[in-house]
Amino acid sequence: MIKFAQPYDGEDSITFENAILITTSALIVYVILRLVRHTFLRRRFEAFARVHGCAPPPAITSSFLTGIQHKWKRLNQRGDMFNDYMNRVFQENGPTHEIKNTWTGETKAVYTIAPENVKTMLSTKFSDYHRPRTMPNALNPVMGQGVFTSNGEAWAHSRGLVRAQFSGKRVRDVSKLGKHMQNAFDTIESNKIGKDSWTEETEILLVFNRFTLDSATEFMFGTSAESHEAFLRESSEMKNTYKGMKSFSRYKAILDDFATAFDIALDYVALRLKLGRLWFLADGLAFRLACYKVRSYADDYIRRAVAHAEVAKINGKETEDDRRFGLISELVESYPDKVALRNQVLQLLVAGRDTTAATLTWAFILLEAHPEVFARLSHAVLEVFGTETVPLAPVTYENLRACTYLQHVVFEVVRLYPTGPLNARKASVNSILPTGGGRDGLKPIAVQKGTTVAYNTYLMHRREELWGPDAWKFRPARWEGKKASWEYIPFHGGPQTCLGRESIHFVCLVIITPYTIHKPH
Numbered sequence: 001m002i003k004f005a006q007p008y009d010g011e012d013s014i015t016f017e018n019a020i021l022i023t024t025s026a027l028i029v030y031v032i033l034r035l036v037r038h039t040f041l042r043r044r045f046e047a048f049a050r051v052h053g054c055a056p057p058p059a060i061t062s063s064f065l066t067g068i069q070h071k072w073k074r075l076n077q078r079g080d081m082f083n084d085y086m087n088r089v090f091q092e093n094g095p096t097h098e099i100k101n102t103w104t105g106e107t108k109a110v111y112t113i114a115p116e117n118v119k120t121m122l123s124t125k126f127s128d129y130h131r132p133r134t135m136p137n138a139l140n141p142v143m144g145q146g147v148f149t150s151n152g153e154a155w156a157h158s159r160g161l162v163r164a165q166f167s168g169k170r171v172r173d174v175s176k177l178g179k180h181m182q183n184a185f186d187t188i189e190s191n192k193i194g195k196d197s198w199t200e201e202t203e204i205l206l207v208f209n210r211f212t213l214d215s216a217t218e219f220m221f222g223t224s225a226e227s228h229e230a231f232l233r234e235s236s237e238m239k240n241t242y243k244g245m246k247s248f249s250r251y252k253a254i255l256d257d258f259a260t261a262f263d264i265a266l267d268y269v270a271l272r273l274k275l276g277r278l279w280f281l282a283d284g285l286a287f288r289l290a291c292y293k294v295r296s297y298a299d300d301y302i303r304r305a306v307a308h309a310e311v312a313k314i315n316g317k318e319t320e321d322d323r324r325f326g327l328i329s330e331l332v333e334s335y336p337d338k339v340a341l342r343n344q345v346l347q348l349l350v351a352g353r354d355t356t357a358a359t360l361t362w363a364f365i366l367l368e369a370h371p372e373v374f375a376r377l378s379h380a381v382l383e384v385f386g387t388e389t390v391p392l393a394p395v396t397y398e399n400l401r402a403c404t405y406l407q408h409v410v411f412e413v414v415r416l417y418p419t420g421p422l423n424a425r426k427a428s429v430n431s432i433l434p435t436g437g438g439r440d441g442l443k444p445i446a447v448q449k450g451t452t453v454a455y456n457t458y459l460m461h462r463r464e465e466l467w468g469p470d471a472w473k474f475r476p477a478r479w480e481g482k483k484a485s486w487e488y489i490p491f492h493g494g495p496q497t498c499l500g501r502e503s504i505h506f507v508c509l510v511i512i513t514p515y516t517i518h519k520p521h
């Protein structure tokens with residue numbers, strides 16, 4: 001008989017058999033308690049659904065194996081996952097359906113492209129839902145808690161602190177963008193094959209990633225990361241970015257350069273988001289070094305802003321120079337905890353960088369593919385702003401808004417390519433969504449506490465029932481006289497609506513620059 005170590009009093013302690021027996025009994029009790037709890041909660045939920053006249057939506061069953069298959073497909077998708085795959089699932093199962101576990105019959109998730117349901121989750125019954133853990137899990141090593149990843153009181157507190165900085169003059173001031181825009185166009189120019197000839201192929205997303213990083217860092221820290229200037233200085237062999245580098249030089253590049261570190265950190269974050277519950281698999285030295293570099297970059301500015309604020313306090317009067325650290329100058333007072341301030345600022349950087357760069361890239365791709373829209377836009381822009389030799393109006397926030405067709409082009413770009421194409425919320429309590437249940441899909445559906453409800457913004461923006469038979473086409477003219485509601489949520493909606501939505505005017509500005517050669521005033 002195998003025995004555990006003897007205690008000093010000579011008594012026999014727990015035998016191996018006993019240990020097995022105790023563990024097995026504990027496990028059985030645990031499973032029984034879980035089953036009882038589960039049955040009780042299920043019954044309560046079913047009664048709740050009955051009382052509210054709900055009917056279940058169409059269901060697709062999925063086992064552990066099909067779940068893995070689905071994840072694999074998502075990770076390896078090369079074409080357009082939304083057009084090729086998800087659209088078919090919605091066509092076959094209706095605008096609201098659920099995924100059930102094959103064996104247990106449990107609802108794993110509800111999928112919807114019904115504006116009424118989205119409105120309920122994000123606005124009418126906002127407190128019934130919360131952000132799932134996917135985002136914090138993915139972002140945590142780069143930055144901890146902040147407005148973009150928190151829920152409940154922590155979120156309300158964070159949002160309250162930063163909201164004030166996103167209204168009024170500061171975000172409407174487009175004058176600081178001129179230099180960064182010029183750099184973006186210089187980069188494209190620098191790829192020219194010969195004088196007055198076509199440029200070589202340029203990866204426009206990389207150009208806009210640098211443009212948005214430089215303008216966003218200037219907005220946040222008061223000083224631009226100047227990633228474009230660095231790019232323009234580098235030799236052509238160096239321009240191949242970190243991706244081609246071998247380990248040691250790659251790690252060195254991460255530690256040397258904020259822009260490289262930021263790119264690597266966000267590449268990992270994107271992969272962690274795609275992996276869902278297996279987020280922890282996307283990790284490694286490159287990621288950790290990138291997180292370290294990004295955090296210490298922000299810490300450095302915060303340290304300087306704090307020191308500057310203290311000196312200003314001693315001097316007793318505020319000067320223009322006291323605002324030289326950008327947004328962080330405004331926030332240092334409100335954040336006694338400087339790690340919390342760093343997290344918040346980095347979250348804003350992440351929220352604004354890729355979203356704006358991707359929107360700009362799609363705008364250029366769509367304009368290139370639609371010469372008729374391009375021609376009409378040129379006309380509209382020249383009519384409002386004039387040319388370099390005969391300028392009619394300065395490029396200001398107000399004038400950009402007044403150029404109606406330009407606004408329509410941008411609305412249409414983010415309709416077809418919203419940068420948050422797939423989003424989700426989790427039910428905090430048993431809750432009701434107004435539509436999707438029963439044979440006709442018109443009955444309300446009940447959502448059990450803990451269930452994820454995913455909403456597919458990309459496909460909702462392309463529903464023919466909502467947008468007409470040309471829903472998949474790029475047609476800015478559709479916006480004439482149109483006021484969109486919950487069928488259009490590129491910037492989300494309700495209390496958690498995007499704080500940077502005014503940044504769409506950056507997009508307008510960059511689009512018009514090639515036409516109106518004169519710089520913003």
Ligand code: HEM
Nearest residue numbers: 147351352355356359419420490491492496498499500503
């Ligand atoms: C074209 C540009 C942009 C698009 C399409 C966009 C889209 C979105 C979307 C869909 C959300 C909701 C995410 C969620 O809660 O699940 C969001 C939230 C947010 N966005 Fe943007 N965004 C853009 C630019 C920006 C910029 C430039 C900033 C700031 C510098 C920013 C700051 C935020 C913040 C702070 C939130 C979280 C709001 C909250 O939870 O209270 N966004 N954005």
